[in-house]
Amino acid sequence: MRYVPHHPVFRILKADADEMSEHYARTLSPAKVEPLGGGQRISVEDRHYSAGPFSIWAGMCHSGMKVTFSQPSDAFVLYLPHSSVMEIDVGRKRLLSTPGTAMVGNMAHFERLTIHENRGHIGIAFDKSAMVGQLSQLLDAPVLGDIGLCATVETDSAIGSRLAALGSLLWDCFDGPGGNRVSTTATTHLFQAAMVMILETLPHNYSARLHKPMSPAMPRNLKRAIEYMVANIAEPMSVADIAREAGTSVRALQTAFQQFKDTTPLNYLRQMRLEGVRKTLCDDANTLSIAQVARAWGFTHMGRFSAVYHDAFGQTPSETLKLHSRRGIGIAPSSSPDANR
Incomplete structure (x- = not known):
């Protein structure tokens, strides 16, 4: 220790x-x-x-x-x-x-x-x-x-x-x-x-x-939309694609996401993909490169992916991988001098 x-x-x-x-x-x-x-x-x-x-x-x-x-x-x-x-x-x-x-x-x-x-x-x-x-x-x-x-x-x-x-x-x-x-x-x-x-x-x-209270039960079309996103997480999809598979209109789908998830359908999809990448990078069993993990979760433009990942988590994908690896093998973070603030 x-x-x-x-x-x-x-x-x-x-x-x-x-x-x-x-x-x-x-x-x-x-x-x-x-x-x-x-x-x-x-x-x-x-x-x-x-x-x-x-x-x-x-x-x-x-x-x-x-x-x-x-x-x-x-x-x-x-x-x-x-x-x-x-x-x-x-x-x-x-x-x-x-x-x-x-x-x-x-x-x-x-x-x-x-x-x-x-x-x-x-x-x-x-x-x-x-x-x-x-x-x-x-x-x-x-x-x-x-x-x-x-x-x-x-x-x-x-x-x-x-x-x-x-x-x-x-x-x-x-x-x-x-x-x-x-x-x-x-x-x-x-x-x-x-x-x-x-x-x-x-x-x-x-x-x-x-502190937002629990939302009431999600409508069926929203559940279907999320199920479609999860099942096809790596595939390109538009709001129209998601609405069609959920059996609803684009406007109704957007309203449902705003009411129950406080975001848009495509932002929700991106959030799921980002969380998926982060969890994979933190998985000790993962052997894929960062680019391979990103593609597996539906990101095709590596430069744009790195930028949105950093915006979401405050660190780059490589920093996530490095920090998790160091913690996983029990190595304490190194100390560095700093100033009185």
Whole structure:
């Protein structure tokens, strides 16, 4: 069994703004860093651990600084502050992260962080691919759009207290005494539990679909349409073909899919094909190449297939195959340095 590394990977004391900007560009996302106040030096202390698509850190920004991102970061972040204030500019909104208030956000939407003097927090980051993959599992369907997640929650509330407790537990798993090591498998499950808790309890643009009540029984023509799609999943088909085999009109079929599946017939077909590819790539018994798997599920244009697969799951087909292979043989994800966020 592999264990998570137990050594900090980031510490900067009294760096200038250019050094901090270079550090962010190298480890997180291109950004311009400026000190707050009249000083030119920035003092940051941080202990930071990475485990595959997840990372966790805790530290203190003694002098304060402003971080303006020039490119989006493909990660979601949970901040659990214990001192001072951080302001997050998201479009026209400005969110405050203060002690007693947890904050979760899609960093792709962050424009600027203003970190005030003596700011301290635990931070947890989830790669976009991990969050998209977790949401697709909860929905039992590919996630084809951006996840609009940016919310605050009081840590004395039921939801906030659970998130804070889970964050503290994760931190203890990484930053405890050297003899009390915790396996990568255990910490991965804890990170996944945090993602599920965030997605199920905090508001975002997929919340309604997650909490949508069970639909009434599907009409017979819709069942026939889906059965035809499944039976001929690799064959080219149009909406007219599907409607004809289901014994209904194109308009009636489109209405049924919109009412009961919240999508169009062809989008539903594509979702089934994408899920089929992903499950096959994650199957230990699979011996086919990515192109062969894609063709077996009805994709004929490899470039277009790779693009829609990445949009659906936040990772390329080869990344899915690689990540599953590494997990399947029990190899822990490698660690990589990262910056205080």
